[in-house]
Amino acid sequence: MDTPMRFATRCIHAGQSPDPTTGAICTPVYQTSTYVQPSPGVFKGEYDYSRSANPTRTALEANLASLEGGAHGLAFGSGVASLAATLHLLRSGDNVILCDDVYGGTYRVFKTIFEQFGITATRVDMTNPGAVEEAMTPATKLLWLETPTNPTLKIIDIERMGEIARTHGALLAVDNTFATPVLQQPLALGADIVSHSSTKYIGGHADTVGGALITKDEGLHLRLKHIQNSVGAVPGPWDCFLLLRSTKTLNVRMDRHCDNAEKMVAFLDQHPKVERTVYPGSESHPQYDIAKRQMKRGGGMITAFLKGGITEARTFLENVKIFALAESLGGVESLIEHPAIMTHASVPSEERAKLGITDGLVRFSVGIEDSQDQIDDVERALNAI
Numbered sequence: 195m196d197t198p199m200r201f202a203t204r205c206i207h208a209g210q211s212p213d214p215t216t217g218a219i220c221t222p223v224y225q226t227s228t229y230v231q232p233s234p235g236v237f238k239g240e241y242d243y244s245r246s247a248n249p250t251r252t253a254l255e256a257n258l259a260s261l262e263g264g265a266h267g268l269a270f271g272s273g274v275a276s277l278a279a280t281l282h283l284l285r286s287g288d289n290v291i292l293c294d295d296v297y298g299g300t301y302r303v304f305k306t307i308f309e310q311f312g313i314t315a316t317r318v319d320m321t322n323p324g325a326v327e328e329a330m331t332p333a334t335k336l337l338w339l340e341t342p343t344n345p346t347l348k349i350i351d352i353e354r355m356g357e358i359a360r361t362h363g364a365l366l367a368v369d370n371t372f373a374t375p376v377l378q379q380p381l382a383l384g385a386d387i388v389s390h391s392s393t394k395y396i397g398g399h400a401d402t403v404g405g406a407l408i409t410k411d412e413g414l415h416l417r418l419k420h421i422q423n424s425v426g427a428v429p430g431p432w433d434c435f436l437l438l439r440s441t442k443t444l445n446v447r448m449d450r451h452c453d454n455a456e457k458m459v460a461f462l463d464q465h466p467k468v469e470r471t472v473y474p475g476s477e478s479h480p481q482y483d484i485a486k487r488q489m490k491r492g493g494g495m496i497t498a499f500l501k502g503g504i505t506e507a508r509t510f511l512e513n514v515k516i517f518a519l520a521e522s523l524g525g526v527e528s529l530i531e532h533p534a535i536m537t538h539a540s541v542p543s544e545e546r547a548k549l550g551i552t553d554g555l556v557r558f559s560v561g562i563e564d565s566q567d568q569i570d571d572v573e574r575a576l577n578a579i
């Protein structure tokens with residue numbers, strides 16, 4: 195009982211135990227807003243009101259904390275809600291450094307919401323630690339990064355960013371949505387906060403929107419928990435139940451995502467209509483050494499640059515069938531998208547060019563269908579160009 199459980203076992207069991215009243219093996223959906231008190235101010239356990247705490251959510255929070263190697267987890271109604279909660283740690287005059295190709299919605303939260311409160315954001319190419327050092331100011335209180343980034347899958351050295359943050363008394367938050375704790379565990383590499391859009395791989399079935407924050411430090415956790423309760427962007431118990439069901443298979447899903455992505459990269463790399471691919475598991479990746487150090491495998495996301503421009507990309511995308519043309523990622527079903535037209539359309543074109551988001555760039559979220567069917571689908575669509 196006391197031996198620490200290994201990762202695959204914790205996916206299934208962490209945070210959960212048979213229901214004490216019935217023995218139900220699955221944590222029930224505690225669809226309740228309030229809890230009866232036997233005497234005023236006396237609670238059964240820690241529960242008084244479901245914004246503050248709900249047993250289904252507690253199980254999910256403990257499960258995610260365990261998977262990230264943290265001590266505390268907090269679940270939110272979306273990935274951007276977990277970001278917003280983190281930003282509530284800051285005050286007017288503070289500065290945040292973001293990686294330059296941070297998720298579009300993350301940048302929007304800064305630009306359109308938090309800048310009004312005097313919190314500034316600086317975007318820096320974090321593959322260049324010197325540039326981050328240079329951008330640090332006494333006002334910088336938080337470094338926020340994604341790795342791999344979206345959509346160019348740059349790899350940022352988490353350990354190095356942790357050192358820079360600590361030297362300057364700032365916190366490091368890592369959005370671990372793309373890698374998941376199966377492939378990368380930022381807390382062990384020096385991050386203070388791990389953030390997730392559990393809408394993606396954690397949920398994995400394209401049927402829920404959710405977010406999470408995981409920490410090791412109790413003081414930081416209590417501040418974030420206070421924000422979670424005060425600002426209140428909590429998920430409902432049903433979504434927590436679905437996410438608990440999802441994390442049970444996270445480990446095996448990620449393995450298959452990686453297997454299928456590796457095969458797809460090998461196929462794309464030899465195809466005459468593909469200029470090149472970017473994949474963290476490929477030796478040709480510019481930060482392959484860092485990826486190898488901090489990630490177990492390359493993940494399920496692939497960026498491919500097709501030869502030609504918008505016309506070629508459009509023809510290709512109109513002809514895939516198994517790969518569904520849609521935003522989002524990380525589900526069992528394969529998705530494909532065109533960042534310049536879809537997810538990153540709001541990024542000005544000269545900025546897109548600077549980030550390397552060209553008209554021929556296509557982003558694959560490789561699902562867990564049969565790998566040969568996926569390849570046949572892509573081959574058919576490439577031949578249509």
Ligand SMILES: *Cc1c(COP(=O)(O)O)cnc(C)c1O
Pocket residue numbers: 272273274275297299300340344369371372390391392393394403404405
């Ligand atoms: C989707 C996504 C988010 C935002 O999450 P939502 O659940 O959509 O609010 C944040 N970061 C990354 C890397 C994402 O892919």
